[in-house]
Amino acid sequence: MAKQKILIVDDEKLVRISLKEYFERQGYAAVMAEDAAEADHLLQAEQPNAVLLDVRLPDRSGMALLEQWKQAGVTAVVVMMTADPKLDDVKAAIKMGAYDFVSKPLDFDELTVTLANALETTELRQEVSSLREEVRKRAGYREVVGESQSLRDLMEFVLKVARSEAQTILITGESGTGKDLLSKVIHYNSSRAVKPFVAINCSALPENLIEAELFGHEKGAFTDAKAMKRGMFEMADQGTLLLDEIGELSSFLQAKLLRVLEDHTFRRVGGVHDMTVDVRVIAASNRDLERGVAEKRFRDDLYYRLSVITIHLPPLRERKDDIVPLAEFFVRHYSQKFRKPMDGIMPELKRVLLNYDWPGNVRELKNAIERAMILEEEKSLTPAYLPIRVTTPLAGPLGAAGEEAGVWRITEDGRRIPVWEIPASGTRLEEVERMLVEQALKQAHGNQSRAARLLDISRDALRYKIKKFRLEPAK
């Protein structure tokens, strides 16, 4: 590991040479400057990690030099030194961005600790900054892939909203359309980008736990509250809070949420003091909230508060132009992740992808490409290993339309489960199972692997069922 480098700036030669020798013995590298001009030159040339800077220099004040460096975005940490410490100077230097102030005669133990802390703090800041940049890149605009005019118009609007002062934003769209990604794009393209982005799925926890998660709790607020806990509103202060599946929030929490949105204040569970926060709330829902309002399941005042700015993400079937670019993006992504170079996708695969209506939207497309990438043996991706439901779409109403018609129910990963009504006289589960196995074998033209995939079971499990039901494999 390279040594940390210190630039020592002092017009007193004995101070310079003594500090240089002292810190070199401590394992640092050190360079010296006797005036501001030399210091400025060495800062560029040597790129030190830290600077020990005297307040008084022959050609210019150290404070003016500090101000110039901070305005120029210099990242080296600066510790000021002076033989004439005045409180106003100390305050001004700290305000300008100096890490600390030490007085002369120098206390070497104090200086050693100050410098070590300063360098550690800077390292942590740089680490946090680079991690934030990484997250920002991952959640950035570039990750929203698509070429359709509707998506371009949408992204233009999203970026405008991100940079606005809007405190609440509602994102609607079917499951898998990318509401979570879009909320990150909004956060990382806003002035809140350097502050926290916090997300919670409102349907994932029971009401009492959601309340404690959102608003925090005081020690002893309930049986398991062994210690005080900060809630997500506190953690997201000055940043962004994503409330996913907002439609699932209970009426009690809807009222509490409305208060935070209106007054920016709330109380921890079991708390007696109001807390004030500055949080941008992004609410996301795959449900029709307007219908929820009409059916009295969702508060109208909260709905109107949330829907001041509404962004609707269209389903993938309504923006077919984005399917192929998205597929190509996922191929590149998994190619890198699985270290499996792939030239691209075959024209035949493009046709298949465009012929399917993607009820599970981008998430389903992503999962389908991932599966195909794992199994593909060719240099370009073919339709051979796509899920069977994609390559041989069932007859009848497709996608969400089919779901609405009650033909099938769509699962999280985009699979369609047939919906039947059991006759009042009852049925036989074994017969239904037998019928499904028969149907799968028929659709797969007797290919047991494909039939097993249609039923999402292993080939051995299918063979067992064929034997059990004494079914002759179709030729």
Place this chain on the structure above:
Amino acid sequence: MDWIAELRQAFNELEAGGRARVSFSARPGTVGELGREFNALADGLEKPPAADARERFHRLRNQLAGILAALHVLRETAELSAEERATLGQVLEEGKRLESRLRPG
């Protein structure tokens, strides 16, 4: 290491308000630099008070800070006997006491 004893004596005289100079200012390296800086400090103390006392004392304190920094590093790094190291520690303490004289008013 006769310079240590000489410096200690010189600091004592300065602190008592007397005149003092050291003879090792012509030596090479840090010790010589230390001697020159001490003599410059003594010169500064003997000069009649200037119009800008604050500026004058700031300069003197800065010089003294350099001397003390060099003494601190020499005590830690130079090849010294235990006795010499202890004496250097005393010189440092005397130097720090002198600092209180270097304030205006």
